[in-house]
Amino acid sequence: MTSTQTRERPPARKTGAKNAPEPGPPAPPVRKVGLRSLFPYLQGYWPTLGIVAVLSLVVTLLTLSQPVLTRDVLADIEADRPVGRLVALLIGVLVVVAVLGGVRDYLLQRAAEGLVLTARRRLVARLLRLPITEYDQRRTGDMLSRVGADTTMLRAVVTSGLFDTVTNVVMVGGSALMMCLIDPTLFAATALGLGLGVLAVVGLSRRVRGASRDAQDRIGEMTSAVERAISAVRTIRASGAEEREGKAVDGYAQQAYHAGMRIARLQAMINPITSTTIQVAFLVVLGLGGARVASGAIQVGDMVAFVLFLFMLWFPLGRALTAYSRLQSGLGALQRIEEMVDLPQETDAVAGPLTVRERTRPGTEPADAEPRPPAIEFEGVSFGYGDGETVLRDVSLAVPRGTRTALVGPSGAGKSTLLSLVERFYDVTSGTVRVGGTDVRDLPRRELRGRLGYVEQSAPVLAGTVRDNLSLAAPDATDDDMREVLRSVNLMGVIERAPQGLDTEVGEGGVLLSGGERQRLALARTFLAAPPIMLLDEATSNLDARNEALMREAIGTVTADRTLLVVAHRLSTVVDSDQIVVLEHGRVVAAGRHEELTGTSPLYRELASHQLLIQ
Known part of the structure; x- marks a missing residue:
């Protein structure tokens, strides 16, 4: 096909140049994710997280001991007793807390980076094995956004989300216990004000997860639009459509x-509620606590310790509430990741290219073997892409082994x-499609595709080097093999005019090559793999x-x-092909050699006359 002709495939989602683009089809329902959904990503990091948990507990306990030591120092000063030992102990606690806190934070960051790596590996492995129908329906940019932006947000789930929430809750609980032991009455008054604020913040934070997922969806759509524009930038500029x-x-x-902005508004409400709650609690402690000191209900040292514990409750509580909000955002991103992970993948998906030795080669059967079935056979095949339109209708044809069969017909014929x-x-x-006499649905995909060499209509070239492209399906090929196949397709000039040779860069999508060179490189890639069956889709259209x-x-x-x-x-x-099959509207309307078809098939004769092959 030429570049102006359309390949048979599902209709692409239309995108127009509008300020308010039409939304795509609604996403399929997905299961609700929670912290348990993180467990598969954390395998191998549980020992590290266990150490982090122990260190966090030790740091919390040592931190909680500081107000007690401070109270004892004040008591010794008031009683005119030596305070050197207690001061040294207090300084030692501060140093140990700083060191253990640093080690804990490093281990936690390492586990979080490991989580992101695991998520990306798992997601990429799934994306590369999705059924082709999923690629027909989904936007490339949105899938890229899930691999990049969404997985990055998982780091915050572990660091500033999960562990910050847990450790700060422990700190808050410990501080509350010590405050209650010092003065239950003062603590009850403080807790009442704090409790109302916490309930309000938790309620708002729960709404952050949905808002975060929606924001990530919108970012994915924007990434898709940018990817679409950049990939066609030359066409856009040539059309004046910037x-x-x-x-x-x-x-x-x-x-x-x-x-x-929806997330910003929610967080803008959370922060003032948190700070106001803490300030009210502090004023309550100063007023009511001062009155109780004056009445002799508690000592000055107890009052100082209570205030210190309030600060220890204040800051962790604020961090815990912020961490909870971030945790909800991260879980929103995790839900988008799990949506892709939950998609079915190709069964028996290809795990890697077959080696040359593994490939099934023609001519290996014994001479006295039974007559061999056709290399490829279509029997009563009908097919539609699921959009209500049938592309193929009761197609039956056979491609004998060792022969060349051509499929011709108008665009959209199938x-x-x-x-x-x-x-x-x-x-x-x-119907049934058979390769070597076996239904393709009964063959493992790795084995099936190992027998086939496929050159697509668009002849895609991967970003990288000439070597990278040639070795895609033949990783065991030598440099001599590569040069030989390049010579066979008249492409040696590409590596001879550059000092890098086989390591010459071809650019994004092969942009540094001409259209014909890209097509020849795609052919060379297939030739190098040397499969027994080759499928060529308009393999010479750009030459x-x-x-x-x-x-x-x-x-x-x-x-x-x-x-x-x-x-x-x-x-x-294809005029010299052993067999030419003519298709129209998804049906086989004629088959034979060129000389036969010019006399028996009006459609073929029309095509041939338009291309000046017959008068």
């Missing part, structure tokens, strides 16, 4: 802004879809006449004794 695309991205950015069914990117709606002729010769050499199934719009590239 302003329209900028407005489209701005619309998503505004949605992310409003979602972020040619590329047939190749996708062979690769099992999709499963048939009805000039000279390179097309060279490529036809290279394909003929490389595919000798191999099976070739080709999708072609330029009939000149």
